[in-house]
Amino acid sequence: xxxxxxxxxxxxxxxxxxxxxxxxxxxxxRASANVCQxxxxxxxxxxxxxxxxxxxxxxxxxxDVAVRRVGCLGLCAAGPLVEIPETGQLFxxxxxxxxxxxxxxxxxxxxxxxxxxxxxxxxxQVRVATENFGAIDPESLxxxxxxxxxxxxxxxxxxxxxxxxxxxxxxxxxxxxxxxGYSTGLKWTTVAKASGTQKYVIxxxxxxxxxxxxxxxxxxxxxxxxxxxxxxxxxxVHATEGYVYCRAEYPLAVxxxxxxxxxxxxxxxxxxxIADTSFNFDVQVRLGAGAFVCGxxxxxxxxxEGKRGTPRPRxxxxxxxxxFDCPTLINNVETFANVPAILRRGADWYADxxxxxxxxxxxxxxxxxxxxxxxxxVPMGMTLREIVYDIGGxxxxxxPFKAVQTGGPSGGCIPAEFLDMPVSYESLIELGSFMGSGGxxxxxxxxxxxxxxxxxxxxxxxxxxxxxxxxxxGTTQLWMLLDRISTGRATxxxxxxxxxxxxxVQRMSLCGLGQGAPNPIFSTLRYFRDEYLAHIVDKVCPAGxxxxxxxxxxxx
Numbered sequence: 423x424x425x426x427x428x429x430x431x432x433x434x435x436x437x438x439x440x441x442x443x444x445x446x447x448x449x450x451x452r453a454s455a456n457v458c459q460x461x462x463x464x465x466x467x468x469x470x471x472x473x474x475x476x477x478x479x480x481x482x483x484x485x486d487v488a489v490r491r492v493g494c495l496g497l498c499a500a501g502p503l504v505e506i507p508e509t510g511q512l513f514x515x516x517x518x519x520x521x522x523x524x525x526x527x528x529x530x531x532x533x534x535x536x537x538x539x540x541x542x543x544x545x546x547q548v549r550v551a552t553e554n555f556g557a558i559d560p561e562s563l564x565x566x567x568x569x570x571x572x573x574x575x576x577x578x579x580x581x582x583x584x585x586x587x588x589x590x591x592x593x594x595x596x597x598x599x600x601x602x603g604y605s606t607g608l609k610w611t612t613v614a615k616a617s618g619t620q621k622y623v624i625x626x627x628x629x630x631x632x633x634x635x636x637x638x639x640x641x642x643x644x645x646x647x648x649x650x651x652x653x654x655x656x657x658x659v660h661a662t663e664g665y666v667y668c669r670a671e672y673p674l675a676v677x678x679x680x681x682x683x684x685x686x687x688x689x690x691x692x693x694x695x696i697a698d699t700s701f702n703f704d705v706q707v708r709l710g711a712g713a714f715v716c717g718x719x720x721x722x723x724x725x726x727e728g729k730r731g732t733p734r735p736r737x738x739x740x741x742x743x744x745x746f747d748c749p750t751l752i753n754n755v756e757t758f759a760n761v762p763a764i765l766r767r768g769a770d771w772y773a774d775x776x777x778x779x780x781x782x783x784x785x786x787x788x789x790x791x792x793x794x795x796x797x798x799x800v801p802m803g804m805t806l807r808e809i810v811y812d813i814g815g816x817x818x819x820x821x822p823f824k825a826v827q828t829g830g831p832s833g834g835c836i837p838a839e840f841l842d843m844p845v846s847y848e849s850l851i852e853l854g855s856f857m858g859s860g861g862x863x864x865x866x867x868x869x870x871x872x873x874x875x876x877x878x879x880x881x882x883x884x885x886x887x888x889x890x891x892x893x894x895x896g897t898t899q900l901w902m903l904l905d906r907i908s909t910g911r912a913t914x915x916x917x918x919x920x921x922x923x924x925x926x927v928q929r930m931s932l933c934g935l936g937q938g939a940p941n942p943i944f945s946t947l948r949y950f951r952d953e954y955l956a957h958i959v960d961k962v963c964p965a966g967x968x969x970x971x972x973x974x975x976x977x978x
Contacts, residue, residue: 423513423520452486453531455479455524456505456556460494460642461635461674463501467518471502474518478525487528493643495556497543498796505556510537542812543794548775548801550783551599551759554644555797560678563685566646572691574765575650578657579699587658588614591761593769595781600626600717600754601829601858603780603847609751612741613659616749621661623652623703624745626722626754627668627675630714631830632881633789634861637755639797640785641668641675644759645682649692649705651758654765656703659751663704667722670709680707714831714885718933719744719752721887732887733933754859756785777803780846784857790827790864791818800845807841810864821866825949829858831878831885832938834945835871854945870967871950872957875942876904882939893936896927900943907954910961910970917954921947 457463457472476489495503500514504524508531513524539545549555558565566572578587592607613621625648629637641648652664668676683705686692694702708726715721716731723745725731744750760782764772775782780802786809788795793815800809806826810816817823825835834855836843843849850856865874883897903920906912924940931937947954956964963970 423516423523450486451488452533453484453506453508453528454488454490455528456490456492456495456507458493458495458501458503458505458556459491459560460639461672462494462498463503464674466502468502470518471504471516471521475504475521475524478521479528482525482529484525484529491559491561492556493554493558493560494552494639494797496547496552496797497794499794506531507557508537509535510540543796543798543815546804546808546813547799548783549799550763550772550775551640551756551785552643552797552799553763554647555639556643558644560643560645561681563646563682563689566644570766571646571762572650572697574762575653575691576697578654578765579697579701584614584658584660587654587765590765590769591658594764594772595769595776595779596757596760596764596772597779597781597847598753599756599760599784599859601832601856603857606753606757609741609753610655610658612739613661613749613751616742618749620663620746620748621659622745622748622750623656623659623661623664624722624726624750624752625652625664625666625758626717626719626752627666627672628710628717628722629669629672629755629859630712630717630885631859631861632878633787633863634830634859635787636785636797636860638669638672638675639787640755640759641672641679645675645679646686647762648679648755648758649682649686651761652705653692653696653703654761655751655753655758657701659749661751662702663706665706665708665726665745667708667710667716667726669712671712676707676709683707713887714881715887715933715935718935721933722752723750730887732889733935735932756860775801777801777844777846778848780848784845784860786860786862788814788862788864790862791821791866791868792816792864793818802846803844805842805844806836809845809862810841814864817864817866821868823864824867824869825865825871825874827855827863827865827874827942828861829856829938829941830861831881832856832934832941833858833861834941835865835874835949836945837949854941854948856941868965868967870908870963870965871946871953872904872908872963873965873967875946876901876908878942879904879939882935886935890930890932890936892927892930893932893939896923896931897936897939899923900927900940904943907957908963908968910957910968910972912958914958917958 502516504513596606597603627637718733721731721733740750785799827835879901886893888894924943928940
């Protein structure tokens with residue numbers, strides 16, 4: 423077990439969580455231990471650590487110390503994590519047998535102790551959507567309210583009109599965090615102006631990008647925030663019913679979300695007459711069966727309706743004719759997570775963060791060959807170098823950086839020459855990638871870019887719903903061509919065919935899955951064409967990843 427400074431955040435006194443040892447009633451809290459109980463840490467005995475630490479504190483007679491369950495602390499590579507927020511101590515790689523050191527540190531905490539300086543992983547982040555991560559018990563409504571929860575909803579319902587709410591969101595510059603980057607305020611206004619007595623709000627939590635876990639972490643760590651954001655959106659667009667469409671592979675997120683819905687209903691934050699007003703809004707959970715295509719909004723709507731999750735042509739767009747043919751607002755988890763903060767602090771505050779038209783912050787899941795794998799939230803405009811080296815800690819084993827892949831299977835690979843590029847919606851598109859939901863996979867010189875393109879094409883062909891020929895057949899043919907190249911069986915004619923077919927699939931596919939599937943091919947050809955040529959002409963894989971089939975005469 424090791425210790426390092428914890429992220430800077432205000433220490434607020436909230437009711438201790440039932441997941442550990444609470445202080446005696448009426449007893450002031452001198453110190454607390456926040457145990458991360460997000461999925462990654464729970465998979466490494468976080469619950470046992472909580473129980474062991476609570477037992478150690480009890481045996482020491484520290485009645486003014488609380489052991490609390492909290493959401494994701496972000497530094498997943500070093501989990502399980504335990505934080506002492508009063509002093510800024512963060513204990514990493516904790517085990518049930520090593521909690522004695524934490525108990526000793528808790529015993530030494532005194533009022534007025536200075537906080538330790540933050541490590542770079544935390545110091546460079548700007549928390550908006552994840553501001554409560556590691557600070558509240560995700561299952562406690564009281565804890566959420568004590569940290570400013572539902573303050574924005576009460577202000578909206580009592581002091582603002584729907585039009586004023588939409589104007590605030592529009593002025594803030596918030597754009598959809600699901601990937602497309604469409605103006606959130608404009609989308610809300612379109613739904614609000616659509617005719618129809620029944621309207622719906624849907625939260626898209628169908629996160630399927632390889633290496634991405636942003637939505638899961640938000641739902642696990644701060645589910646009440648999503649419900650508050652959805653309720654504010656519903657008021658703004660005149661909706662009365664909402665759905666959260668979540669992957670069934672996220673059992674902890676689903677369980678905490680359902681608990682949050684029940685608690686919010688009992689407390690009057692969901693249901694009829696919310697916050698003693700005439701506004702009515704309720705939320706249900708719908709589980710997806712793991713189909714990546716259901717992240718596309720029309721396929722998602724079909725799945726919520728109980729139909730097969732396949733996309734349909736647009737227009738009409740869901741904002742006009744969506745769920746059950748009614749006007750429907752669809753935003754993803756992170757978009758809704760930003761809404762309460764914007765309403766609390768104002769549109770100008772949010773618009774001052776970011777770069778150009780890319781306002782605010784973005785949550786990224788750092789994965790791949792990077793030291794500090796985990797979840798980070800950074801202001802738009804931060805460079806890739808700052809994200810990878812300052813926050814991410816650089817490349818594992820000190821190997822050279824080769825590329826970073828953003829945007830999931832529909833994104834692209836950005837080479838080292840663009841490490842100093844500010845990250846924004848526009849800059850990523852200019853380089854042949856895009857923001858996507860926030861996955862960021864870092865690669866070093868041991869990655870073969872032909873193999874990377876082949877991996878993502880294999881993913882896309884497997885996840886194709888099969889409704890349209892360009893995607894159903896085209897992605898399979900593209901994978902077969904990439905397989906020929908990666909095994910050294912291709913010719914230059916195959917490379918030409920790969921480029922032509924990729925363009926056809928991109929132009930002719932029905933939905934975003936097929937339209938974006940060739941992007942990894944385009945970006946790797948744009949920046950790493952020499953690796954394709956090495957496989958085809960020289961019959962070698964520069965990274966030593968691919969198994970090249972040598973001609974019989976060479977083998978002899």
